[in-house]
Amino acid sequence: MRYTDGRLLAACCALVAPLGCTARVVARGGNDATVCRKTTVAVLGAGVAGITAAQALSNASVPEFLIVERNDYIGGRVRHANFGKKPDGTPYVVELGANWVQGLGSEGGPENPVWTLAKKYGVNNTYSNYSSILTYDETGANNYTGLFRDYEDAYGTMEQDAGYILTENLQDTSVRAGLSLAGWKPKKNMHAQALEWWEWDWETAYPPEQSGLLYGITGYNLTFYQFSDQNNFVWDQRGFNTWVIGEAYEFLKENDPRLLLNTTVETISYGPEGVIVQLKDGGCIEAQHAIATFSVGVLQNEVVKFDPVLPRWKREAIEQFQMGTYTKIFLQFNETFWDRDTQFFLYADNKTRGYYPVWQSLSAPGFIEESNIIFVTVVGDKSYKVEQQTDEETKAEVMKVIRSMFPNITVPDPTAFMYPRWSTEEWAYGSYSNWPVGMTLEKHQNLRANVGRLWFAGEATSAQYYGFLHGAWFEGRDVGERVAGLVSKNHSHECDGNSTIGCGAMNDYKVLHGTTSLDEYTVANGWAASSFLTYGYEEE
Template sequence: MYAQAADWWGWDFEAAWTPDESGLVFGVAGDNATFGYFSDISNLVIDQRGYNYFLKQEAKTFLKENDPRLLLKTTVEGIEYNKKGVKVTTKDGGCIEASYAICTFSLGVLQKDVVEFKPKLPHWKQSAIDQFAMGTYTKIFMQFNESFWDTDAQYQLYADPIERGRYPLFQPLNGKGFLEGSNIIFATVTGEQAYQVERQTDEETEAQVVEVLQSMYPDKKVHKPTAFSYPRWSTEPWAYGSYSNWPVGMTLEKHQNIRANVQRLWFAGEACSTEFFGFVHGGYTEGREIGHRIGRIINGEAGDDEFDMERYEVLHGTTHKDEYNDENGWLFPYDVDGDN
């Protein structure tokens, strides 16, 4: 059971999927790219302004307060596209027409077919979307009257004697430099356990977590938490999951088919990122790349066809080294063989 806990810590904790369900080459390359390009430190965001603060500040550079161009709490139901433009219809009866559009739905939404595309997305694209993996990564937050755990330990790993990945990790938030005095701790579950938790009631999950904590601290009396909350990413209609993962058998060519545009409808988001899938900066780099491409078209630097992204209606099997290039989304000079 200790080996299983270590296995979860070494892979699932980042990928939200098991090693058996994940592509090794791209899984390792993606992890190395993130921690190699930026920093080997994994920071926990505790900014009381919220994680979206930086996004709001970026938006202020081109959006006014209550700008009518930004439609919040608006559900897209249909997207019609052709060589002349894109028309988007919303649940409230709205209609938006544009020369170009960038689709940034999560992979989970695209897999659920909750948005009607006219015409339907071509097979080469839809099959790639369906094969890529959408994970569920759930944090369960609890607040107690007092801290019965070791506040100096940032990570507290639990090895369940029966089930791999059952409430395997707890992280206190009242350690030095965090939310001192808060008596808050949170658990993390992924994969099948996350799906199960997100379909239980809060009361069922709370009872299970308290039972695990009691087994971890047998000399303490673990009472019910005074506050208890967790998200349900896999059931949210605007997400249907937390973030993507590179599955076994997914080639670079097939992933490029997720990225590729169809006429004047373009795609971006973390699942489109070859190197940073599953990370916020993956969504950022893909959005920037596609925005620049469309900008060059609008500015007359080239026609639509000249800036069309690479696509593979016929796949060629195993990914070869010369395919790691800009056209296939390999935007940074990272060598998967470890030479750089």
């Protein structure tokens, strides 16, 4: 264990001495010292996973926890910003990160918990009608929607192939191979390339070549077949994180000392007796357990140091999983010159796949109709490029595209322009995760698994719902309940044989196999729903 300012004493004490001993004193050089703040559980991050984990602890009568959050708000990647101007001069609110409730629920069936909570807090949202789309290329309007049927036919075949891979324990492949085998080969057809981007990249933030077939299919089906096929877009002017904040203050008080905003974690020292969290401001927290809800991007970029270094089986899983970037570029004009009744506009560039392809209107019926706001989305390499550019450079590119889409209209300059830079944010380093080619369920379980008293939770740790907001919710609840079962004094939350999500320490696989057998698709490996939802029908 190495510390640059004489902190070795406290870390060693935390890892060796019983947790019942007196508070540790962390030497900082000279005569000053910092006393570690003691708690039962340190929850690192106040996003959906962190808040849900803390709520699970509170519900289990474990009130001794601290929530540590680098930002000055609750919500993490559920983040909004002020943009443009309303007629009265005040700004609109737009979502920079998570923006949809995906897969709502069906009558008599399960309901997405995010949808349940959005309804609870009256979050304003509107159904995303993906049939409300017009298609364009560099010449202007060009109807190539007939390609949708070709893609959907190939996707259906690919979906069945994913089922065979699962049930027959076959070696997985890429989505590109799956589509090609099913007859979808867009090659140099730029209209088909744009449509494929709309159907695949726009959801996953990665191209088919880099996405695993089996888990790429489950990443869609386990949400939309289990809940419903609806996506609702949130435009609430309070912000989408209204429900996250609302849930937090069901168990937190106003100015609750257990919520530490604007507080950065630098180092986590962990061992069999507990965890020491060193903070950038020089403070520290001593806890029996810690729940790290950092994104895969943060873990891959080593923003937080672990002492000792995480074991190889853990690091391999972290490094192999993917962190995608999804960049929304917002423009406000003094008028809505595009079709007011249409939600989506798809642009096929004649040279570059994924070049400012999907445009969404916030002036469409049911959204913010008077706003004159439209935004365009890029992902992956295009995100990295625009996030390294200046606003003016990106604006010039965007305006050239939209003017080519509407050649018969004098498109004015925007009155407001803005986009986030997710790939450069040290507390995020991306938007959400994607399942890569060659990663098995066992290896993903190593991403989920705790290392002693150090736990991990977030959308990426969800085998079924990675990349989705409800994945973060389920994983936060799971880990919160597991830890509560271990520390609860009355033991009422320990495993009683009836738990639907498991309890205690998680599985890990120090020896990995090439494939995952069907009998391993269990709760213990993060798989609660029927595996047969993978390819579109339920197990009888």
